[in-house]
Amino acid sequence: MGAVAAGAPLGRSLGADLGRVGELAPPPPTATPLAGKCAQRWGSPARRLPAAMARGAGLPLLLCCLGPLLCGAAAPGVPPGWSLPLVGQDYLEILSSWYCSFGKCCETGDCRIANNITGLELDLNRRLHGQHLAKDVILKAVQGFLETPQPEKALALSFHGWSGTGKNFVARMIADHLYRDGLKSECVKVFISLFHFPHPKYVDLYKVQLKKQISETVQLCKQSLFIFDEAEKLHSGLLDAIKPYVDHYDSIDEVDYRRSIFLFLSNIGGNIISQVTLDFWRAGRAREEITMEYLEQHLRLELLESTDGGFAHSHLIEENLIDFFVPFLPLENCHVKLCVRDAFLARSLPYTEEVLDEVVRMMVFIPEEKLFSAQGCKSVSHRINYFLP
Numbered sequence: 001m002g003a004v005a006a007g008a009p010l011g012r013s014l015g016a017d018l019g020r021v022g023e024l025a026p027p028p029p030t031a032t033p034l035a036g037k038c039a040q041r042w043g044s045p046a047r048r049l050p051a052a053m054a055r056g057a058g059l060p061l062l063l064c065c066l067g068p069l070l071c072g073a074a075a076p077g078v079p080p081g082w083s084l085p086l087v088g089q090d091y092l093e094i095l096s097s098w099y100c101s102f103g104k105c106c107e108t109g110d111c112r113i114a115n116n117i118t119g120l121e122l123d124l125n126r127r128l129h130g131q132h133l134a135k136d137v138i139l140k141a142v143q144g145f146l147e148t149p150q151p152e153k154a155l156a157l158s159f160h161g162w163s164g165t166g167k168n169f170v171a172r173m174i175a176d177h178l179y180r181d182g183l184k185s186e187c188v189k190v191f192i193s194l195f196h197f198p199h200p201k202y203v204d205l206y207k208v209q210l211k212k213q214i215s216e217t218v219q220l221c222k223q224s225l226f227i228f229d230e231a232e233k234l235h236s237g238l239l240d241a242i243k244p245y246v247d248h249y250d251s252i253d254e255v256d257y258r259r260s261i262f263l264f265l266s267n268i269g270g271n272i273i274s275q276v277t278l279d280f281w282r283a284g285r286a287r288e289e290i291t292m293e294y295l296e297q298h299l300r301l302e303l304l305e306s307t308d309g310g311f312a313h314s315h316l317i318e319e320n321l322i323d324f325f326v327p328f329l330p331l332e333n334c335h336v337k338l339c340v341r342d343a344f345l346a347r348s349l350p351y352t353e354e355v356l357d358e359v360v361r362m363m364v365f366i367p368e369e370k371l372f373s374a375q376g377c378k379s380v381s382h383r384i385n386y387f388l389p
Helices: 011-024 036-042 044-056 059-070 086-105 116-128 132-146 167-178 200-220 236-246 271-282 290-306 333-348 351-363 379-387
Strands: 155-160 189-194 225-229 261-266 325-328
Touching: 036 379, 116 132, 116 167, 116 225, 132 155, 132 167, 132 290, 132 325, 167 225, 167 261, 189 200, 200 236, 236 261, 271 290, 290 325, 333 351, 351 379
Parallel strands: 155 261, 155 325, 189 225, 225 261
Antiparallel strands: none
8 A cells, every 4th residue: 555645626627617617608797796705705706716626725615605506596696597508507517416416415514524334334245355353343443433422532443464364455445435535535644664664763753744744634634544554663653653642632732633543554463363263274163253352362462472663562552542453364265266356356357267266276375284375365456467368
């Protein structure tokens, strides 16, 4: 998962269309200016709205000015009978459909936030394979947090497991269903340890930059999502810098962080998770019999004994600020096959059972029983290229 920048404002393309509408159909000379804030800030909407939207000057004010006109009511200051030529009406119908589709969302206060829990549940059930514990814990944790009117603290989830078992996949899924623009949303920030914080000697500078980004993001978007990939490689100083934002504080420097969500993705604990899963298999028991309570005990012990970086021994762990440790189990042959099928479907490519089996046979399985995929479902999407005509 790479670094993510805020997506381009939707108003830029709308501004161009609005400009064309204005050129095609200027208001008649007798038309009076729009009243209130709209007139004070923008004057003639056809002339100034495009520039304002290009600057990101506020979706609510645009809707205030154009909303009544778009959804069928009379706009303030527009004489009865005022209309656009046919071509202009086409543009207006497009804009009308866009505006009215967001009307209900904007009534909740922030059109950037979707909080589609139903969609998240469907996606977890359809696309995340072999992870019954992760599905259950993540869905309940996120839904319970979002439905709490005033949380006591930010939600902190720590994902653990081997590479390729779905940690990044689920983090992206959460972003996609909680925010309209997914990872491109200005409410979402992704940090990759060795990419964003590569040099230990600059940790003090990184701490200042990280605090600034967290603070600015939350001030811009009250419900923000922060994803820390390769968390086990984060310097202990950076983890200490994060701690106040996930602790039980009403505010820090008059900013409330309690509606934020922090995800920490780590390979720590992958070996003990795999060992427990293997023990169940050797005992003739289904992996679905593994309970969160049983596995969490082993995972916490592994964290305490870990020598990988500072995450396992950080104040986040020691002071119990992580709300849930989410285990991702190693993937078996049948799960990898489902990943291969999904990769074909995502590209609308035909496939047969024989081709799916061939792709799976290209993967490396361990230990001596050849039970678990060494790389999970990673590289599956690239390996199917080998079988394309």
